[in-house]
Amino acid sequence: MTSSSPLLQVRDLEVVYASSSGRRQVRALAGIDLQVQTQECMGLVGESGCGKSTLAKCLLGLVPAQQGSIKLSLPAEFRTRFPDLEQLWQSRSGSKTDPGLELIGLSGKAWRAVRKAMGFVFQDPLASLDPRMRAWQIVTEPLAMHGLASGKALRKKADQLLDLVGLDTQVALRYPRQFSGGQRQRLGIARALALEPPLVICDEAVSALDVSVQAQILTLLRELQQSRGTSFVFISHDLSVVKQIAQRTAVMYLGRIVEEGPSQDLFEDPWHPYSRALLEAVPQPQVAGRERQWLVAGEAPSPANPPSGCSFHPRCPLAEDQCRRQFPPMIAATAPSRQAACFQLSSGEISQ
Ligand SMILES: Nc1ncnc2c1ncn2[C@@H]1O[C@H](COP(=O)(O)OP(=O)(O)O)[C@@H](O)[C@H]1O
Numbered sequence: 463m464t465s466s467s468p469l470l471q472v473r474d475l476e477v478v479y480a481s482s483s484g485r486r487q488v489r490a491l492a493g494i495d496l497q498v499q500t501q502e503c504m505g506l507v508g509e510s511g512c513g514k515s516t517l518a519k520c521l522l523g524l525v526p527a528q529q530g531s532i533k534l535s536l537p538a539e540f541r542t543r544f545p546d547l548e549q550l551w552q553s554r555s556g557s558k559t560d561p562g563l564e565l566i567g568l569s570g571k572a573w574r575a576v577r578k579a580m581g582f583v584f585q586d587p588l589a590s591l592d593p594r595m596r597a598w599q600i601v602t603e604p605l606a607m608h609g610l611a612s613g614k615a616l617r618k619k620a621d622q623l624l625d626l627v628g629l630d631t632q633v634a635l636r637y638p639r640q641f642s643g644g645q646r647q648r649l650g651i652a653r654a655l656a657l658e659p660p661l662v663i664c665d666e667a668v669s670a671l672d673v674s675v676q677a678q679i680l681t682l683l684r685e686l687q688q689s690r691g692t693s694f695v696f697i698s699h700d701l702s703v704v705k706q707i708a709q710r711t712a713v714m715y716l717g718r719i720v721e722e723g724p725s726q727d728l729f730e731d732p733w734h735p736y737s738r739a740l741l742e743a744v745p746q747p748q749v750a751g752r753e754r755q756w757l758v759a760g761e762a763p764s765p766a767n768p769p770s771g772c773s774f775h776p777r778c779p780l781a782e783d784q785c786r787r788q789f790p791p792m793i794a795a796t797a798p799s800r801q802a803a804c805f806q807l808s809s810g811e812i813s814q
């Protein structure tokens with residue numbers, strides 16, 4: 463695995479769910495292309511139902527893909543720490559010119575090795591933490607599960623992990639219900655970092671927390687990115703959070719990425735009409751324990767019954783005939799490197 467390739471390279475990824483009746487199909491991911499570099503935080507934004515969590519689960523091998531490719535290429539400094547992953551890559555890779563390990567189609571056993579290199583933090587820490595486990599057991603669970611430490615060494619590691627996420631080591635014996643929401647999310651993060659993975663996938667990891675706790679967690683993630691070279695896929699429907707943490711941002715709409723670029727450029731000058739609408743949308747007041755909602759005019763269509771052509775056309779103020787008939791190709795610019803899928807963008811316009 464060479465370090466020059468992106469850490470994660472996703473191509474044409476498709477996930478189709480059968481509806482509960484089994485009669486309809488929901489194309490939750492309709493061809494996703496995405497790259498995440500080493501030590502980069504890639505933000506992923508979009509309205510509820512656009513496929514963000516499906517993408518996170520598919521990257522973690524928890525939801526099968528019908529089509530496409532996910533390649534993981536570990537940078538040199540991580541390779542020696544994940545020897546079974548390196549071995550897997552060597553046994554799989556027919557050609558040494560192919561730097562990445564293809565994750566689609568791996569067996570359950572192989573996924574175990576892959577998941578060591580991928581931490582994940584989900585929205586609801588209480589639901590994802592075993593209420594009968596003490597804090598020290600929770601944060602060291604991956605180490606114990608993979609047989610990487612036991613006894614005193616495990617307890618010592620627990621103290622280091624609690625310290626890393628800013629929790630007093632005296633809380634090691636407490637149970638999840640004895641922590642606040644923010645502290646529980648810190649436990650979830652400590653657990654995700656236990657194996658020092660090169661990639662951490664955060665799905666709405668701070669969405670349930672109030673603003674000051676959110677800020678503390680974001681600072682913690684940024685420090686880890688700097689000190690450990692960790693990459694993040696940071697999913698949130700909350701644009702202000704993504705703007706703070708992500709170097710690049712991808713905007714999703716109905717199972718596709720419609721715009722991607724450096725966060726600063728994208729937030730200052732969004733190209734895609736949907737990105738513009740998202741940025742202009744009015745944040746609704748946050749209700750305790752509930753996701754804050756951004757309201758974009760018009761109704762989000764269902765992936766079970768997607769519109770023809772560009773899926774945003776029914777809500778787009780710029781839509782023309784062509785937009786109703788054909789899905790627009792990505793138009794890309796190089797400096798800075800950004801792209802958007804919209805017929806109304808001319809290459810001349812975006813290179814200005
Ligand atoms: N297990 C499932 N079975 C059927 N449909 C699903 C399932 N999970 C998600 N979906 C559908 O897939 C689409 C994308 O969902 P999701 O990935 O959860 O979006 P987001 O995280 O952006 O809110 C939605 O239409 C949702 O209803």
Ligand SMILES: [Mg+2]
Nearest residue numbers: 514515516666
């Ligand atoms: Mg989700």
